[in-house]
Amino acid sequence: MSKKIFVTKPFLPPLDEYVKILEKIWSSKNVTNNGPFHQKFELELAEYLDVEYVSLLNNATTALLVAIKALDLKGEIITTPYSFAATAHSIVWNGLKPVFVDTDSYAGNLNPVKVEAAINDKTGGIVAVHNYGIPGDVYALKNISKEYNLPIIYDAAPSMGVRFKGESIFSLGDLSIISFHATKVFTTLEGGAIISSSLEMKKKIDRFKNFAIIDQENISGLGINGKMNEAESALGLLQLKYIELNICKRNDIYDLYTKALKSNKNVRLLTFPKFLKYNYAYMPVFFNGGIVPRDKVYQALKEENIICRKYWYPLLTDHKFYKNSKINDLTNARKLSNSVLCLPIYPDLDKKNIDLIIHVIEKVLG
Ligand SMILES: Cc1ncc(COP(=O)(O)O)c(C=O)c1O
Structure with a gap:
């Protein structure tokens, strides 16, 4: 394995x-x-x-x-x-x-x-x-x-x-x-x-x-x-000596994922305007079909030993501790929470593994 x-x-x-x-x-x-x-x-x-x-x-x-x-x-x-x-x-x-x-x-x-x-x-x-x-x-x-x-x-x-x-x-x-x-x-x-x-x-x-x-x-x-x-x-x-180089490497990985997934009609990715210098801390993918395809992809990746995270699922308000708080309508947050999967991203993640992750996602989504 x-x-x-x-x-x-x-x-x-x-x-x-x-x-x-x-x-x-x-x-x-x-x-x-x-x-x-x-x-x-x-x-x-x-x-x-x-x-x-x-x-x-x-x-x-x-x-x-x-x-x-x-x-x-x-x-x-x-x-x-x-x-x-x-x-x-x-x-x-x-x-x-x-x-x-x-x-x-x-x-x-x-x-x-x-x-x-x-x-x-x-x-x-x-x-x-x-x-x-x-x-x-x-x-x-x-x-x-x-x-x-x-x-x-x-x-x-x-x-x-x-x-x-x-x-x-x-x-x-x-x-x-x-x-x-x-x-x-x-x-x-x-x-x-x-x-x-x-x-x-x-x-x-x-x-x-x-x-x-x-x-x-x-x-x-x-x-x-x-x-x-x-x-x-x-x-x-x-x-501090390494931070900018690491952000560049993350940017490259983010671009590889984006290039492969951007034309897939089943997912939505985040893109950034020129005036935002992002650090590529996360690689979130939002599944248009919601919780079912998201969880299928999560599971299929897990079977390949690739552990993604559903940041942020469940919503904080769905935890017992916060259930009785003052909670307003959370339509957008709930939709994001039910559809998000954050893919692996870090400076030395190699291309072979990125390709595998993309392949698994495409296979599950058909
Ligand atoms: C949004 C957010 N706030 C606060 C924290 C807490 O940070 P720390 O682990 O340094 O206490 C984290 C994560 O770790 C976070 O993602």
């Missing part, structure tokens, strides 16, 4: 390059708490992302928790059902109430018309996602945010390197968060960050992630341990 192929595989730099850096950390004994690699990675990441301020955290879930706290959101928070559990969990974990609103029918981003219709006097903010790393109607959301005075946090977990109309995707919204989990385009094994646009906000975030410690004898309130350590920060610095 051939080796299993998963939907993604982390890119790791040459081990000897990392070991050289680890030796420095070992001899300095400076392993965490805003050490030199942490400071350097924050600066270099801000430069790469083309943003003002970066606060590194130990993962994006903590980043979401801290971002909500830092903006002091209250009441009901409008969010999407078409995402990873961490998006909604971060709202509930902060003692707030998620209100689930429908997405667009294209890539699964929040539908601004539905967002506006869901606003009431209890609404305290919006946690939107750049689904698959792709921005939705961000200008309409910005107008809503201004008009109703509602802060927006962008869960941009998979958006490393994405640019939109010449700007960093991370310059949108009040705060953005990113994930460096092993499933992401850019990994520090575990890790995340919050992107902010004022020094005052960065300092607030940095305090929250460090137990709200002011100095040796004072804390300012409730905080958490959300710090990234030196080994992860050093890996992040090293990974």
